Amino acid sequence: MKRTVILNGNDNTIEDVVKVASGDFRCVLDENSMKRVKESREGFEKIADQVPIYGVTTGYGEMVHILIDREKETELQTNLVRSHCVAIGPRFSKFESRAIMVARLNALLKGYSAVRPEVLKQLALYLNEDIIPVIPEIGSLGASGDLGPLSHIAITLIGEGYVFNKEGNVIKTAEFLKEKGIKPLSLKFKEGLSLINGTSAMTGLGSIILDKAFQQVRQAELITALVLESQEASSSPFAQSGHDIARPHKGQSDCAKNMRTFISDSRLVVSHEKLRMELDKKGEKIDNAKSTEIFLQKAYSLRCIPQFIGAIRDSLYHTRNILEIEINASNDNPLFFENEEVFHGGNFHGQPIATVMDLSCIALTQLGIISERRLNRLLNRHLSNGLPEFLVKVNPGLNCGFAGAQYPATALVAENRTICNPASIQSVPSNGDNQDVVSMGLIAARNARRVLDNNWYILAVELLAGVQAIDIKECYSELSAVGKVVYNFTRSKVPTLNEDRYMSDDIEVIANALKSGKLLDLVANIGIEIL
Structure with a gap:
């Protein structure tokens, strides 16, 4: 029997959205919230005939000045939904479509949208019975909500449009509902408007992105720690006082703590005290100036990790806060x-979500940038602490090693930079200039998803290079416990590069392995807590 998540419209989290979206959890509608929904609808019905109300007794958007007969309520709501089923292009996955449905359901559960409880029950039924609308990705301005994408959900509630069956094939909603013995809804006043007039597409997709983004950042820190070990870097940049006392940004402190945990038992990473003593010893007989080949400090990509990744974390923390407010908001x-x-x-209006999804897109772009820079240090024999050029294990020149593997990482960094141009400032007026400032929030979320996906490849190449460096130095036994887990995880899937071979498969395998999140589970299994 599936576990459950209780949706209440008040304090649900990104994790709740992702759980229900995964299909592994059923959703249950909180009784008190449903009571509030019922009371809201009853109160609204009492005044619906007495005062003009937008979308109930008027036309929509620029046609708000046109009064509509109350008897046309079903036709008015149905026409709205049908006319806005205009989204185009590639389809959201079932996982993403489910997340969007959860976000819309929870917003209506807040209890101020004045829809009938039957509408919420039908949405929950669809989720629990895996009746998932087919939602094209393109067509939302994110201003009067995600009108286009959400219409493709609403249309299925009245038995029209398309859904995925259990095999993932697209079929007509009417056929599927008939097969399931489920009766379509007939929309009453305001219900079509409430279903499509909100930010739930960008919020649902954003929730999935943010959940994966935190997994990506944590794995980036694990890979970074392995590279630090391969470079015999200093542990000094992660000292607690330098972060928790001197500059207590939460992300910076959290990243520094993770790094201290990961390298705590490493026999490769060195203390600042040891470096200082070696430098003192070599400098005893210096009259003027002399090179010692001992560097008290490494380059920024190896030293400023808490400051750099910490800023990424803080961006994601802020995004999580905004998204969780929106998950529990009445946004119609x-x-x-x-x-x-x-x-x-x-x-x-989607501006709050659009802005933070752009922020997340920029932050994730930075995560790819610093990963590629560490990769570059591993491959450059002048910067790699004694490693051979391009990590060629035998016969350099005859073998090229990782020379080619850097290209996709570098190309994706450039691609990410073009993607992260903010969508939230790209307002184009629409709807007869009624929607004269729009957020483009769903574009911002889709952009962040692209960067997130690209980063798995960048991190995969860095990880492959990091374990290759460990093999060349033959220092596995000196790795930290965490470093050994990361190394074993990689080598269980891809062997050492002893001579040149076809590497695309290696990169794909490791990118998919990182995307699965299983590395985090393996680290947790040895008792390591990652913030």
């Missing part, structure tokens, strides 16, 4: 609050 229009004037506002 209008909203009903008992004994108050109907709220005609703009909670559907």
